[in-house]
Amino acid sequence: MKIICIGRNYADHAKEMDSPIPSVPMFFMKPDVAVLRPGTPFYYPAFSKDIHFECELVVKINRVGKNISERFAHKYYSEIGLGIDFTARDLQKQCKEKGHPWEIAKSFEGSAPLSKEFIDKSTLDLANLQFSLTQNETQVQLGSTKDMIFNIDQLIAYVSQFMTLKKGDLIYTGTPAGVGPIAIDDELKGFIGEKEMFMVRVK
Ligand code: ZN
Numbered sequence: 001m002k003i004i005c006i007g008r009n010y011a012d013h014a015k016e017m018d019s020p021i022p023s024v025p026m027f028f029m030k031p032d033v034a035v036l037r038p039g040t041p042f043y044y045p046a047f048s049k050d051i052h053f054e055c056e057l058v059v060k061i062n063r064v065g066k067n068i069s070e071r072f073a074h075k076y077y078s079e080i081g082l083g084i085d086f087t088a089r090d091l092q093k094q095c096k097e098k099g100h101p102w103e104i105a106k107s108f109e110g111s112a113p114l115s116k117e118f119i120d121k122s123t124l125d126l127a128n129l130q131f132s133l134t135q136n137e138t139q140v141q142l143g144s145t146k147d148m149i150f151n152i153d154q155l156i157a158y159v160s161q162f163m164t165l166k167k168g169d170l171i172y173t174g175t176p177a178g179v180g181p182i183a184i185d186d187e188l189k190g191f192i193g194e195k196e197m198f199m200v201r202v203k
Contacts, residue, residue: 001168003030003112004159005056005085009149009174013054016177025150025158030085030107035170038116041203044184045108048088051182054175055133055141055190058083059152060118061169068160073153076165079118082131082190082197085172086111089181112172115190115197124192126152134189135182143176 007026008014014021036042044051058081065076085106092105126145133141145151150158155171182188186202 001032001166001170002163003032003034003170003172004028005030005106005172006150006155006174009155010143010147010176011149012147012177013175013179016179021149025155027155027159028102028106030112030172033109034107034112036110036113036200038114038198040110041201042086042110042113042182043203044182045088045110047104047108048090050088050090052087052089052179053133053135053140053182053188054085054087054179055131055143056083056085056172056175057081057129057131057145057192058114058118059156059171059173061156061165061171062167064164064166066160066164068156068165070153070157073156076156077152078121080121080124080126080129080192081115081118081170082192083115083170083172084113084133084188084190084200085175086113086182087179112170113188113190113198113200114170117197119192119195130193132191133178134191135180136187140180141176141178147176148174
């Protein structure tokens with residue numbers, strides 16, 4: 001199983017990061033051990049002092065495919081979940097400055113909290129699907145698929161040009177504005193619409 005994460009897929013987040021709006025999707029990867037299983041706390045790692053949350057809709061690939069056309073991409077996923085792309089912003093900044101890969105800032109163990117449940121996409125309005133994150137009961141992020149720069153089908157078409165997608169692969173589809181730092185004892189809850197999808201405690 002592989003985890004593909006899309007960067008800068010919401011214009012308001014690209015703006016808050018002082019990053020240009022991409023003309024093609026941008027992606028990076030996390031290893032399978034990045035998944036933080038539901039109910040498991042996130043232990044603040046010693047190598048960073050500035051871990052940020054990025055709440056993202058997660059697409060689960062349901063069949064194998066390569067060079068998938070946008071037109072047929074909808075056949076390759078049937079469920080949508082929710083996760084966080086934890087980012088060591090301090091390390092990411094250092095990597096960017098040195099022109100190095102981002103891996104250490106993005107791909108560390110536990111950096112991908114994931115909802116236990118995935119929702120059947122046929123029950124969702126994928127053109128305007130709202131999701132949100134609360135930090136200690138305060139809403140910090142609110143996004144909708146309508147603000148994606150590249151929609152899910154376009155992302156699948158793009159990524160599958162470079163690598164075969166397999167059943168069980170996950171695509172974290174990018175975060176809207178509002179990203180911010182976490183602290184020990186935080187409680188982060190993610191929602192699709194009104195439905196609570198996950199709760200992560202920071203220890
Ligand atoms: Zn992200």
